[in-house]
Amino acid sequence: MQRRPNTQTVQWFLETHASGQLDLDPPYQRRSVWNDAYRRFYIDTILRDYPSPAIYLQVETRPGVPTVYHVIDGKQRLETLISFTQDEFHLGNYFTAEGYSNPYYSDLSPELQEELADYVLSVENISRTTPDEIKSAFERLNRNTAKLNNQELRKAQYEGAFISKMSVLAEHPFWGTIGVASRARVSRMLDVEYISEIYLLTMHGILDGSPAVLDGYYAEYDEEIPGDETVEAIYTRILEWVSGLGLSGSRWTNLGDFYSLWAATQELMQRDELPDPRDAVRRLRAFGEHVAEPDKDEERQYSDAVRQGTNKDTSRKTRTDILQRVLTSDI
Numbered sequence: 001m002q003r004r005p006n007t008q009t010v011q012w013f014l015e016t017h018a019s020g021q022l023d024l025d026p027p028y029q030r031r032s033v034w035n036d037a038y039r040r041f042y043i044d045t046i047l048r049d050y051p052s053p054a055i056y057l058q059v060e061t062r063p064g065v066p067t068v069y070h071v072i073d074g075k076q077r078l079e080t081l082i083s084f085t086q087d088e089f090h091l092g093n094y095f096t097a098e099g100y101s102n103p104y105y106s107d108l109s110p111e112l113q114e115e116l117a118d119y120v121l122s123v124e125n126i127s128r129t130t131p132d133e134i135k136s137a138f139e140r141l142n143r144n145t146a147k148l149n150n151q152e153l154r155k156a157q158y159e160g161a162f163i164s165k166m167s168v169l170a171e172h173p174f175w176g177t178i179g180v181a182s183r184a185r186v187s188r189m190l191d192v193e194y195i196s197e198i199y200l201l202t203m204h205g206i207l208d209g210s211p212a213v214l215d216g217y218y219a220e221y222d223e224e225i226p227g228d229e230t231v232e233a234i235y236t237r238i239l240e241w242v243s244g245l246g247l248s249g250s251r252w253t254n255l256g257d258f259y260s261l262w263a264a265t266q267e268l269m270q271r272d273e274l275p276d277p278r279d280a281v282r283r284l285r286a287f288g289e290h291v292a293e294p295d296k297d298e299e300r301q302y303s304d305a306v307r308q309g310t311n312k313d314t315s316r317k318t319r320t321d322i323l324q325r326v327l328t329s330d331i
Helices: 010-018 036-047 075-085 110-118 131-144 150-157 161-169 173-177 183-187 190-204 211-220 228-243 255-270 277-292 297-307 313-328
Strands: 002-009 055-062 065-073 120-127
Touching (some): 036 150, 055 131, 150 190, 161 190, 161 211, 161 228, 173 228, 190 228, 190 255, 277 297, 297 313
Antiparallel strands (some): 002 120
C-alpha cells in the first residue's frame, strides 16, 4: 500500500464529483447520518477558514480511463459541500452578523462563494492496495478516531451562559449518587447534557429529546438565560424533594424514568399536591415492581411508553401523566 499526502481545494472535489470520478459510496462506507445542524456547522467551519480533518481517498488508475477516487474517510464532509453548493440546505442563523438570514449557497456573495471554492483540504491518497487493505484502513481510521458526541460538539461551539451554568449544576453530589455523573459519563460530558435537559424541562415543560432541540436552546441561551433566577429556584426545590426519596438503586434512576419523575414532581408541586416523601417512595417502589411485569392498564401503558421511545415527547408525557397518578392515588 502506498500513501501520498497532498492538498486539494473544495473546487477540485466539486469538479471531480461532477465528472463522475468521485466515488462517495464504496462498499465499506456507512450510510450518511449528519443532520442539518452538523452540516451547517461544517460549512461555517469552511467559510471561516478553520481547520478541517483530512480526506482519505483510494486512487484507482487504469490505462485509457479517467482516474476514480473512492472515499475512504470524509464522505459526510464531501456530501455536505456538494449538497450545499446545490442549494439543498441553508445555513440557519450562521452568518447573521454578516447580514444573512437562512442563506443558501446561491444567496452568498461571490466573494464568499469563492472563499468556499478555494478552501484547501488535506488529502491522503492511497494506491497500490488490495481490497482487504482498504477495508482495514477504513476500520482503523474509524476505530482510532474518538468521535465527538453531541455534547462535546456543543462544548466546542458554545462557552456562554447556558453551558457554564449547566456545568456548575452538574457538580451537585446528587447526580453522582443516582449515576448521572458517573466517571464514564462525566468524561464525555453526558452528565452536563442530561442536566441541560432537566433544566429545560423546568423552564418549558416536557420537550422532545432530539439533539436538534437541545442544540437550538444552547444557541438561544448562549448569551443570557431568560428568567433564570425564577427557574433556578423551582429547579432547586424539585432537586431537594427528589433527592430526599433515596432513589439510588431503583429503576427511577434510569435516565428516562427519572426525567418523567421530575416532570411529574414539577406538575404536582405547582398544584401543591406533592405527597409525603415516605408515601411517595412506597408508591414508586410498588409501581416500579409492577411495571417490570405489567398487569394493569396503567402499568402496561407506562411500559409501552418506555419501549416506544424514551426521549420522544409523546412518550415522556404519557409516563409523566401516569406517574402523577401513581404519586397521588393507589393505582
